[in-house]
Amino acid sequence: MTRRAGDGRKNQDEMQPMSDDAIQVRRVMKSYGTMLAVDDVSFNVAEGEFVSLLGPSGCGKTTTLRMIAGFTDTSGGAIRVHGREVTHLPPEKRDLGFVFQNYALWPHMTVAENVAFGLKLRRKPRDVIRNKIEEALSVTGLSGYEDRLPRQLSGGQQQRVALARALALEPQVLLMDEPLSNLDRALRVVMRRELKELQARMKMTTLYVTHDQEEALSMSNRVVIMNGGRVEQIAAPYELYENPATRFVADFVGITNFLEGTASDMGGGMVGVRLPSGQVLHAQARVPVAQGGAVRALIRPERVTISPAELSGPNVLAGRVELSEYFGAVLRYTVRLDSGEILRAEVHNFDEFIAGGSRVWICTLPEHLRVIPHDPRG
Amino acid sequence: MIRRLLPPLAPALVALLIFVALPMFWVLRTSFNELADGAYVVEAMTLDNYARFLGDPWYLVNTLWFSIRIALVATAISVICGYPVALYIVKTTGLQRNILMALVMAPLLIGLVTLVYGWIVIFRGGGLLNSLMIALHVYDRPVRYMWDIKGVVILLVYIGAPYVVLSLLDSLERISPYLVEAARNVGASRWTAFWKVVFPMTMPGLYAGLVIVFSLNFSAFAVPLMIGDSNTQMIGLIIYREALLNNDLPFASALSVIMVAVNALILVGMAAFFGRIILNRLEAKR
Amino acid sequence: MTRPDLGTIALRFFTLLMMAFLIFPIAVTLVVAVNPREFILPPNGFTLDWFKAAWSSKTFLRGMGVSLVLGLVAATLANALALPAAMALVRNDFRGKGAVNLVLMSPLLIPTTIFSLALYIWFVRVGYGSGLVPLLVGHTIHVMPYALRILTASLHNLDPSYEEAARNVGAGRTRTLFSITLPVIRTGLISSFALCFILSWNDFPISVFLAPPGWTPLPVELFSYIKFQYDAVAAALAGSLILLSALAMVIIDRLAGLRRVLRS
Numbered sequence: 001m002t003r004r005a006g007d008g009r010k011n012q013d014e015m016q017p018m019s020d021d022a023i024q025v026r027r028v029m030k031s032y033g034t035m036l037a038v039d040d041v042s043f044n045v046a047e048g049e050f051v052s053l054l055g056p057s058g059c060g061k062t063t064t065l066r067m068i069a070g071f072t073d074t075s076g077g078a079i080r081v082h083g084r085e086v087t088h089l090p091p092e093k094r095d096l097g098f099v100f101q102n103y104a105l106w107p108h109m110t111v112a113e114n115v116a117f118g119l120k121l122r123r124k125p126r127d128v129i130r131n132k133i134e135e136a137l138s139v140t141g142l143s144g145y146e147d148r149l150p151r152q153l154s155g156g157q158q159q160r161v162a163l164a165r166a167l168a169l170e171p172q173v174l175l176m177d178e179p180l181s182n183l184d185r186a187l188r189v190v191m192r193r194e195l196k197e198l199q200a201r202m203k204m205t206t207l208y209v210t211h212d213q214e215e216a217l218s219m220s221n222r223v224v225i226m227n228g229g230r231v232e233q234i235a236a237p238y239e240l241y242e243n244p245a246t247r248f249v250a251d252f253v254g255i256t257n258f259l260e261g262t263a264s265d266m267g268g269g270m271v272g273v274r275l276p277s278g279q280v281l282h283a284q285a286r287v288p289v290a291q292g293g294a295v296r297a298l299i300r301p302e303r304v305t306i307s308p309a310e311l312s313g314p315n316v317l318a319g320r321v322e323l324s325e326y327f328g329a330v331l332r333y334t335v336r337l338d339s340g341e342i343l344r345a346e347v348h349n350f351d352e353f354i355a356g357g358s359r360v361w362i363c364t365l366p367e368h369l370r371v372i373p374h375d376p377r378g
Numbered sequence: 379m380i381r382r383l384l385p386p387l388a389p390a391l392v393a394l395l396i397f398v399a400l401p402m403f404w405v406l407r408t409s410f411n412e413l414a415d416g417a418y419v420v421e422a423m424t425l426d427n428y429a430r431f432l433g434d435p436w437y438l439v440n441t442l443w444f445s446i447r448i449a450l451v452a453t454a455i456s457v458i459c460g461y462p463v464a465l466y467i468v469k470t471t472g473l474q475r476n477i478l479m480a481l482v483m484a485p486l487l488i489g490l491v492t493l494v495y496g497w498i499v500i501f502r503g504g505g506l507l508n509s510l511m512i513a514l515h516v517y518d519r520p521v522r523y524m525w526d527i528k529g530v531v532i533l534l535v536y537i538g539a540p541y542v543v544l545s546l547l548d549s550l551e552r553i554s555p556y557l558v559e560a561a562r563n564v565g566a567s568r569w570t571a572f573w574k575v576v577f578p579m580t581m582p583g584l585y586a587g588l589v590i591v592f593s594l595n596f597s598a599f600a601v602p603l604m605i606g607d608s609n610t611q612m613i614g615l616i617i618y619r620e621a622l623l624n625n626d627l628p629f630a631s632a633l634s635v636i637m638v639a640v641n642a643l644i645l646v647g648m649a650a651f652f653g654r655i656i657l658n659r660l661e662a663k664r
Numbered sequence: 665m666t667r668p669d670l671g672t673i674a675l676r677f678f679t680l681l682m683m684a685f686l687i688f689p690i691a692v693t694l695v696v697a698v699n700p701r702e703f704i705l706p707p708n709g710f711t712l713d714w715f716k717a718a719w720s721s722k723t724f725l726r727g728m729g730v731s732l733v734l735g736l737v738a739a740t741l742a743n744a745l746a747l748p749a750a751m752a753l754v755r756n757d758f759r760g761k762g763a764v765n766l767v768l769m770s771p772l773l774i775p776t777t778i779f780s781l782a783l784y785i786w787f788v789r790v791g792y793g794s795g796l797v798p799l800l801v802g803h804t805i806h807v808m809p810y811a812l813r814i815l816t817a818s819l820h821n822l823d824p825s826y827e828e829a830a831r832n833v834g835a836g837r838t839r840t841l842f843s844i845t846l847p848v849i850r851t852g853l854i855s856s857f858a859l860c861f862i863l864s865w866n867d868f869p870i871s872v873f874l875a876p877p878g879w880t881p882l883p884v885e886l887f888s889y890i891k892f893q894y895d896a897v898a899a900a901l902a903g904s905l906i907l908l909s910a911l912a913m914v915i916i917d918r919l920a921g922l923r924r925v926l927r928s
Contacts, residue, residue: 071828091831098832104825108847117843118833169833383756386748390768390808393745397805398771398779401786405778408785459682466679469672480913481683484690488909489866491883495890495902496689499696502894506692536689539682568671597775600868604887614777621781622873631785634778641775 020083022047022173022205023068028077030063030229037063039229041077045173048203050196052216055226056252061209062177064226068207069098069175082172097166097174101181103158105150111137111161112146118169136168139198156187163195173205180215192219213253217241225249243286247375250298257299257343263289263371271371273297277339282314283369294374301346303368306333308354311361315369319343321358335360409631419627427632437616442640445613448527449595452534456591457584459535460542465576467543468550482540494533494604501529501605525607533601538591545590549583550576585652589645596641613637690906697903702896714900724901727885731865734881738803739811739860743853745804746811754819769809779806780873787874795876802870807860814859818852855919862912866905 023045030038038060045051053061066072068079070091079087086094105114112133119129137143140160150158159179166174179195180188196219199206210216216223217237225232225240225248232252233245244250247258261273264280271285273295281297289295305311310318319337333345333354345362354360412422431437467478485493500506501523508520523529553576561571599614606615613633621630697714699707718724749768753761771779780802787798826848830840846853868883875884882905890898 069828069832071831090836091828092834092836094832095834096832098829100825100829102823102825104823104829106826106829106844106848108850117830117835121834121839165829165833383752383758386752387764390745390749390812391764393805393808394767394770397783397786397801398774401782402774402778404786404789405782408789459685462675462678463682466675476917478679478683480917481686483913484909485686487862487866487913488690488906489883490868491887491890492693492866492902492905492909493689495886495898496691496693498890498894499692499899500689536685540686568669593775597777599777600872614775617777617781618872621784627785627788630781634781637775638778 020047021045022049022082023207024078024080025064025068026078026080028064028067028079029075030060030067030072031075036229038067041226041229041231043224043231043234045205045207048205049221050199050206050208050219052208052210052220052223053226054210054213054216054223054252055232057211059226060229061211061226065175065177065207065209069096070094095169095172097169097171099159099162099166099174099176099179101178103150103162103179103182105158105161105165107150110147110149111142111153111164114150114161115165115168118165122169132168136164139167140164141194155183156191159183159191163198167202167204173207174199176206176208178210179208181210181212188215195219217253225252227252243370244298244372245287246372247296250370250372255301255344257301259297259299259341259343260374261295261297263291263293263295265291270366273369273371275339279317280314281364281369282366283371284367286370287372289371289373295371296374298370298372299343299364300368301332301344302348303364304343304345305363306335306345306347306354307361307363308352308358309361311363313363315364315366317343317362319360319362321354321356321360324354324356326353333360335362337362405631405634407631408628409635411628411631413626413628427629428636430629431633431636440609441611441613441616442636444611445596446640446644448531448534448610448612449592449598452531452538452595453588453592455531455535456538456542457588460539460587461546461584463539464543464546464550468547482543485537485540490537490600491604493536494601497529497533497536498524498605524605527606527610529605530602530610530612533605534595534598537601538595541590541594542584542587545587546580546583548586549580553579581652581655585648588648592644592648593641596644597637693899693902693906696896696899699896714896715904717897718900718904721897721901723885723889724882727880727882730875730879731882734799734803734871735861735864737800738807738864739857741800741804742808742811742860743815743856746808746815746856747853750812750815750819754816768812771805772809776806776869780870783870784873796879799871799874799876799879799881802874803864803867806867806870807863810859810863811856814852814856815849818849818856822849851919855916858912858915858919862909862916866909 021044025044026042028038028041029036041060041064043051053064055061063072067074068081068086070086070089070093074087077087078085081094081096106117109117115133115136116129119132124132133146134143137146140163142157142160142164145153145157145161150161153161159182162179180191183191192215198204199219208216208219217240220237222234222236223240224234227248233240233249235243235245240249240253244253244256250256250258259273259275259281261275261281264272264274266272266282269285271283271289273281273283275281275297283297317337317339319335321333322336322342323334325332325334329348331347331350331353333347335343335345337343343362408419409427410423410425412420412424412426414420431442463478463482467475467482470478498505505523507523511517511521512519521528523532557575557579558571561575562568566574597614598612599618602610602612602615603618606612614637617630617633617637620626620633695707696702698710698712700709700711700713701707746768753765753768774782783798783802783805792798822845826844827840830844831837835843866883867881868887871881871884872887875881880888882901886898886901886905889901
């Protein structure tokens, strides 16, 4: 239970490469009986970086965060914070800030006492504590609320207190577990911006767990997408959307059309996808795919041209509009391709409305078409 | 796991082992001992104490059978009195409910002696109840409640009925009002809706209440001690008297064993009866 | 709301009758306790003389002292035993948890008569003559299941993230227990203590078996008194006990909800 420094040295080889990353998670596992909640997860968070763990509920993101904080034991792997092995340290020895989903403000303490508790444990002088409380509350916009009890505050204010409590201790790293999910939507958007600004201003290394892709994409430097206890992809938000590595990522981040086919090398950085109909789509090769291997072509709905007049070219697919929906700023078409697949298309700058039942031609540019290997997991 | 569980659980479990399990075992052992010279317990292995009770028709009729009967009667009255109250309380809300609940629970929290005192004032010869009854022309001469079986039954009901109400409320509160509405909706009368929907669903609560109240009644000794007489020699009272007044611990122990055994038998009987009722209903549905 | 039908009216009437039945002896005791004409009803005024007499009786004061000490010690010990057990039961899932819980609640299942007799015989057996220990033990064990029940319920409602948050800002296990856990569940602790105290304070069956000479708790004292004397002083004493129980009821109900506590 209390493995310490001695074993830490042995693990150092596994922790290669040594880096000055703020958080290193290496091959971390968590099993409950035969169930693997977290399965071989590794990622780093650099100093000052904002990284999100994104995934559907039950994907292991919160368990991973709780293992980093020390609330949950690991079943395997190692966790380092600023180069210090913390895998088997109790939570109080890890010096990490944590903001809980339900804020976990101690109900019997005032705002100031909540913020002061950790400082008192560190035996800081009284005036230092007072200054730090003042500072943390002013940073989070809560000056004047010192003597309120948590239950006398709104959800947004409680959220700020939770943040102030974490920040007052000037932790090496801030961990946040869906901190905005209990707020209503309008407030969530405001808090999201404030949080991001604050994080950038303080250059606070932050690991943020959320199931809300908008939150993750808009706030993070990088996003770790998790599914079924595993990491699907680690990338910057733009990369995730533009170059999803797996079908799951493509599906989870935005809406994507999938067309299955086999790969053929076209040379010149191009790859061809031969559809069952025999038609070959042209795409820029971004991910290595095996010649003749099963692949999926990904087409984002907003990256297509749709026309009632016949188009010509390599990436033209013919079909019939099954449903056209008007949303004001956007028109959404559901098209049944001649090959039988369904393809969704969105048009933002439209000057004509194609009625359901019309015959249409859809075209996508090779640089907008992505190809990923066929993943048997679906 | 054991290392994490043992330290917090051990003190309570050890206390229960030393002060409940071992003493209970020792009651069983003592029931086979002998009493010498009227005061000293002598180690033995005899069934004399059991024979003395079970072989004596007076004990069997006036103590054991009497205790069973009075406990059953008081339990039945408690259920009859408690059931409608629970039915009414479950429909109330807010202040009304709080007041009703407080009144129901008061007898359970106010000490027995205190309550008995109130009843003595009511019961005694020239007391309140007799004055009231005579004034209302229910009868014209004072009736004896104190030191009489009537008083004992009334007190057992007084303590038992609240338990029935509480157990039934547990069941009643789990019944969704939609169930009753649905039954009414398909044409059931209020009475049918109650009898076919609500009543079967209160069986578990009713059973729990019966178990508690019967056990309490059957083992009662303070109530017959305080307001009973020579005709209300309940088995708990005999245990008290043999142990504390006659200092006959082996006999008191044997009586305790008999009491627990008979109580268990009757509860098993009740369980079988209730089990059959519930099974019958399931059969009928099929 | 629809117009109440005949069934509902009958139910209400019956409930009122039962409530009258339940409140009857309590009300009568309180009325007699402040009625200047001893036992002659209806009352013709208000007096606290009977209370004064009851509260200046040496016997009663001593009984009160004994009951007070007994109640405080039993409530403290019962909670000290029940709290760690409740924490272990709430925080962990393990095979046999139901069985452990049943064992811990077992004092509720044993008739008080037999439990008292068993302790009486046991202490004679182990050679401990009459003294205060059996009485204290009897009361403690008798009320412990109630403490366990309230504390388990409070700990169930305690959000584990309160404790995690404390650990996270640097508090060790002990510090977390005393600075966070206990203060957060203090309402449960107070009501648990109040319930244990009042059950011990009002207990008659256990005390009558186990009280040593010279250490007679108040209910037993009251019992011996009304056996031989019949006056309004006893009513005043009984009235005091009722008021104290009512106070405890209010405290427990405000803090923990009486219903949950008394389920048997």
